[in-house]
Amino acid sequence: MTDYLDTFRGTVNTWECDEVGHMNVQFYVARASDAGFYMRDALGISPSVVRNEGRAVVALEEHVRFLRELRAGDIMNMRTRLVEMRDTTVVTFHELFNSASGETSATIVAVSGYFDLKTRKLIPWSAEAKERAAPLLGPLPPHAEPRSVPRETRLPAKRLEDAADFVEIYRGAVMPWECDDFGHMNTRFYMARFSDGAGHLWQAIGFNKSAMMAKRRGTVVLELRLNYLREVRSGTLLIAKSTLTRVEGKTLTFVHYMFDAETGEAVATGEVIAVMLDLDARKTVPFTDEERAMLASHVRELA
Amino acid sequence: MSGLIDTYRGYVSVQECDEMGHMNIQHYIAKSSDSSFNLRVAMGHAALAQAETGLGYVALEHHIRFHRELRTSDLVAIRAGVVEIRDKTMRIYQEMREVLDDRLAATFVVDTGCLNLETRRLTAWPDQVRARVETMRTSLPPEAEPRALPREAMERDVSLARADAEGMLETNRSVVNAWECDTNNHMNARFFMARFSDAQGHMWAQAGLGRHEQAARGLATATVEMRLAYFRELRAGETLFVRTAILKTEGKILRYRHWLFSGDTGEPACAAEGAAVLFDKATRKAVPLPDQIRERLR
Numbered sequence: 001m002t003d004y005l006d007t008f009r010g011t012v013n014t015w016e017c018d019e020v021g022h023m024n025v026q027f028y029v030a031r032a033s034d035a036g037f038y039m040r041d042a043l044g045i046s047p048s049v050v051r052n053e054g055r056a057v058v059a060l061e062e063h064v065r066f067l068r069e070l071r072a073g074d075i076m077n078m079r080t081r082l083v084e085m086r087d088t089t090v091v092t093f094h095e096l097f098n099s100a101s102g103e104t105s106a107t108i109v110a111v112s113g114y115f116d117l118k119t120r121k122l123i124p125w126s127a128e129a130k131e132r133a134a135p136l137l138g139p140l141p142p143h144a145e146p147r148s149v150p151r152e153t154r155l156p157a158k159r160l161e162d163a164a165d166f167v168e169i170y171r172g173a174v175m176p177w178e179c180d181d182f183g184h185m186n187t188r189f190y191m192a193r194f195s196d197g198a199g200h201l202w203q204a205i206g207f208n209k210s211a212m213m214a215k216r217r218g219t220v221v222l223e224l225r226l227n228y229l230r231e232v233r234s235g236t237l238l239i240a241k242s243t244l245t246r247v248e249g250k251t252l253t254f255v256h257y258m259f260d261a262e263t264g265e266a267v268a269t270g271e272v273i274a275v276m277l278d279l280d281a282r283k284t285v286p287f288t289d290e291e292r293a294m295l296a297s298h299v300r301e302l303a
Numbered sequence: 304m305s306g307l308i309d310t311y312r313g314y315v316s317v318q319e320c321d322e323m324g325h326m327n328i329q330h331y332i333a334k335s336s337d338s339s340f341n342l343r344v345a346m347g348h349a350a351l352a353q354a355e356t357g358l359g360y361v362a363l364e365h366h367i368r369f370h371r372e373l374r375t376s377d378l379v380a381i382r383a384g385v386v387e388i389r390d391k392t393m394r395i396y397q398e399m400r401e402v403l404d405d406r407l408a409a410t411f412v413v414d415t416g417c418l419n420l421e422t423r424r425l426t427a428w429p430d431q432v433r434a435r436v437e438t439m440r441t442s443l444p445p446e447a448e449p450r451a452l453p454r455e456a457m458e459r460d461v462s463l464a465r466a467d468a469e470g471m472l473e474t475n476r477s478v479v480n481a482w483e484c485d486t487n488n489h490m491n492a493r494f495f496m497a498r499f500s501d502a503q504g505h506m507w508a509q510a511g512l513g514r515h516e517q518a519a520r521g522l523a524t525a526t527v528e529m530r531l532a533y534f535r536e537l538r539a540g541e542t543l544f545v546r547t548a549i550l551k552t553e554g555k556i557l558r559y560r561h562w563l564f565s566g567d568t569g570e571p572a573c574a575a576e577g578a579a580v581l582f583d584k585a586t587r588k589a590v591p592l593p594d595q596i597r598e599r600l601r
Contacts, residue, residue: 073322
């Protein structure tokens with residue numbers, strides 16, 4: 001029997017909810033980041049070890065399935081275990097529950113790496129960490145397996161100039177309060193930019209947000225994968241560019257690239273399954289034939 | 304009596320309000336913290352002078368009474384003065400009012416210490432501070448005196464062993480984020496309160512009246528009084544957890560206790576005694592606690 005660790009317990013606040021009336025995706029990523037501290041601690045990489053030895057664990061990839069909405073005032077908790085320990089990386093499984101109903105709200109499968117804060121490179125796990133990991137290892141449950149977005153893969157490599165025909169959905173800079181104690185932007189704020197930017201992408205493919213809201217239609221994410229390619233520091237200029245790559249049934253596939261505007265390098269990517277939601281029935285809504293035709297004209301194959 | 308000076312002027316924004324329809328308690332502390340920075344400058348102990356003097360300023364205890372709810376777009380001002388100064392500590396009084404109708408919104412009695420930033424221990428106030436404080440003397444008005452929480456209600460024998468023995472349940476587990484730390488390089492007082500605020504939903508669920516049932520009955524909850532004692536700093540990256548006990552009911556008041564521990568070491572970092580009420584969301588008046596809660600505490 002594999003042990004689960006309790007890695008987070010809290011409450012959904014109103015300021016974590018968006019216009020769709022539920023906890024925004026960036027806070028799921030934030031919860032996984034918070035849970036990571038307890039996971040590291042269980043591997044013997046306590047905060048004092050982080051400070052004294054300059055070792056950290058950094059996120060490389062996160063795959064999230066959003067199974068049930070969380071609303072303001074809901075109480076929640078996270079449990080975590082390990083799926084696989086490799087040379088320098090580890091696959092972690094986080095499950096976020098609605099604590100009142102006991103139902104799973106989201107599953108997060110994270111690939112993270114052991115990281116030297118001085119050289120800023122991945123390093124092999126210590127024997128101690130491997131030993132401590134053993135009782136926490138267990139298989140990934142079926143409900144956390146990828147459905148429409150594959151896990152442990154990357155989008156084609158691109159630089160800012162390669163994405164000239166994508167839609168710009170974000171342009172801004174990294175603020176000091178977005179950085180964590182490892183000196184780089186926390187994962188939550190990558191997701192925040194993709195989430196905040198989605199309105200620009202919907203607008204570009206023919207869906208005006210305020211017109212949708214007037215019809216009681218919202219947009220939600222069902223599944224996503226984030227790949228963190230480079231660290232970004234406070235003051236970095238960022239641009240996110242996105243496109244629609246697929247329309248299938250009620251779902252759309254979006255891909256997002258975030259670039260360092262100064263160097264043109266990609267710093268993160270996202271692949272996202274999005275749907276339209278009936279805000280009253282809380283059910284997904286199919287696209288009309290007219291909407292499908294319009295969407296088809298915006299689909300772009302990723303080269 | 305009043306040596307009170309203006310130390311905060313601001314606004315209640317939408318994102319500071321919670322699902323109860325009023326400003327969340329963490330923002331009372333956030334505004335109180337801003338007020339403290341202004342008071343520090345007035346007493347010649349500015350945060351920006353820290354590098355030179357090596358002296359900081361740290362909250363040791365808060366006794367807060369929440370007199371009126373604040374709603375989105377209310378205008379808020381705080382005036383502050385010094386009630387008492389001792390060798391290494393002082394007692395500060397902060398009065399928070401809604402500006403347009405001059406309603407008393409909250410009173411804060413804050414025990415504060417002069418912190419040696421190198422040793423992280425309390426040290427004597429500089430003479431200059433003592434001299435300046437003489438011009439900002441005030442006395443505590445009756446509204447700031449403890450009401451639902453007598454002074455002696457503060458349990459000071461705080462340990463994880465005792466929390467286990469008393470059956471205190473976990474209501475929060477999280478981590479100190481870098482953006483929650485202030486110029487003293489430790490978690491700002493606001494975020495201790497944020498953890499207790501988040502813990503309340505778990506506490507009410509344990510009391511037998513979770514948030515969904517409250518909403519279904521048109522009810523919400525409010526903190527009316529809280530006393531907090533800070534024992535230990537928390538640094539960015541440090542894990543923490545909260546254990547909670549529901550103590551008793553007194554009329555419409557539910558009394559409870561939160562203990563916040565460092566998850567790294569298991570040491571207590573903060574203890575809070577609180578008094579809360581259930582209120583009707585339409586009339587905004589406190590209602591009697593339902594029998595199911597009284598039964599559970601019997």
